[in-house]
Amino acid sequence: MNIEPTELEKAVLLKVTGRMDAENAHEFEQACERWITHGTKHLIADLDGLQYVSSMGLRCFLSVAQKLQSGSGSLILCGLHGLPRQVFEMTRLISLFPVFETTQQALATL
Amino acid sequence: MDPPVKRLTLPASAGSISAFSEFVRGGAVAAGVAAHEFEKLDLVLEEILINVARYAYSPETGEVEVAYAQASAHKLRVEIADFGRVFNPLEADPPDLSRGLAERPIGGLGVFLVRSMVDSIDYRREENRNILSFTFPIDGGPSGNE
Numbered sequence: 156m157n158i159e160p161t162e163l164e165k166a167v168l169l170k171v172t173g174r175m176d177a178e179n180a181h182e183f184e185q186a187c188e189r190w191i192t193h194g195t196k197h198l199i200a201d202l203d204g205l206q207y208v209s210s211m212g213l214r215c216f217l218s219v220a221q222k223l224q225s226g227s228g229s230l231i232l233c234g235l236h237g238l239p240r241q242v243f244e245m246t247r248l249i250s251l252f253p254v255f256e257t258t259q260q261a262l263a264t265l
Numbered sequence: 266m267d268p269p270v271k272r273l274t275l276p277a278s279a280g281s282i283s284a285f286s287e288f289v290r291g292g293a294v295a296a297g298v299a300a301h302e303f304e305k306l307d308l309v310l311e312e313i314l315i316n317v318a319r320y321a322y323s324p325e326t327g328e329v330e331v332a333y334a335q336a337s338a339h340k341l342r343v344e345i346a347d348f349g350r351v352f353n354p355l356e357a358d359p360p361d362l363s364r365g366l367a368e369r370p371i372g373g374l375g376v377f378l379v380r381s382m383v384d385s386i387d388y389r390r391e392e393n394r395n396i397l398s399f400t401f402p403i404d405g406g407p408s409g410n411e
Contacts, residue, residue: 177315178279207304209311210375217371224366238304245381246374247362 158186165265166197166231168258172204175212184215187230188222196228199261203234208242220252229253231261270334277318277329277347282311285331289343292333296341298403305382306401312375313345313354313397321349321395340384340400347395353388354397355380 156173167190175183187198198219208216220230231253235243243249255261273288275281286307293306310331317329329347336342360373379399380386386399 177282177311207307209308210378211315213374214371217366217369220366221369221371237301238308241305242308242378245378246360248369251366251369 156182158183160186160190163199163262166199166262167195168199168201170201170204174207175205175215176207176209177211180209180211180215183212184219187215187219191219191222191226191228196223196226197231197265198223198228199231199233199258201233201258202239203236205234205239206237208239210242213242213246213248216252217248231255231264233258233261268334268336270332272330272332274328274330277314277322277327277349279315279318281318281329282314285314286310289331289333292335292341292343293401296335296403298341298401302402309379309382309399309401310343310345312379313399316352316354316375317345317347317349317395320352320354321347335403336400339403341403342398342400344396344398346397348393349395351390352395353390355386355388 156171156175156179159170161168169186171183190198216230223230233255234257235254271292273285275284289306289310290303293303298306314329321327327348329345331343331345333341333343354376357373357376360370360377383399384402386397389396
């Protein structure tokens with residue numbers, strides 16, 4: 156898994172590519188927490204290049220979203236498709252996140 | 266005649282998951298499982314093996330055996346066995362998927378996802394082994410109508 160951050164005016168964009176599994180999911184959570192500690196309110200996860208996520212990854216998405224929400228922020232998901240989209244739908248987590256096709260659409264809501 | 270069974274034994278740790286995935290993928294390819302289903306199979310294996318690594322032996326360590334065979338034209342059967350304490354992950358309560366973000370518990374989704382992706386799954390304790398046995402659809406669709 157690779158995480159590429161970009162600081163934008165109203166949010167931080169994290170482009171996540173590859174596979175998020177039990178061995179590396181904590182890296183995503185830690186990356187998000189560093190931005191939260193830094194004062195970031197809105198994180199946009201661009202998941203267009205994410206091929207795989209298991210329950211460990213879902214835990215991390217949920218935990219980060221809960222932290223951001225408690226500070227009136229949000230974790231926004233973009234580009235979900237394939238298996239990652241299926242697991243977000245099966246677990247009904249998809250209804251708990253703002254979800255957009257593209258990062259441009261997400262940015263327009265902030 | 267019974268179909269040939271392939272077996273692989275490795276330490277019960279997160280580090281073994283990718284080797285087990287590759288091993289079972291060999292069977293999936295041979296059986297004709299569609300390529301877009303491989304990640305589902307990886308996920309099922311990961312969720313089960315992480316449970317074994319965490320609960321079956323902890324704090325000690327041990328081994329886990331994964332075996333597979335083509336069960337029928339439409340199903341691949343996979344069995345995951347360990348020698349740890351009695352542990353049936355299928356007894357876990359189903360997660361409450363209706364809660365809002367703030368109240369949603371962060372655990373319990375692994376077994377739920379496994380159940381959603383396999384055709385059937387069973388636990389049995391045989392001698393001193395925990396055996397979790399599942400069938401995975403080869404044609405990508407439900408295969409319960411044979």
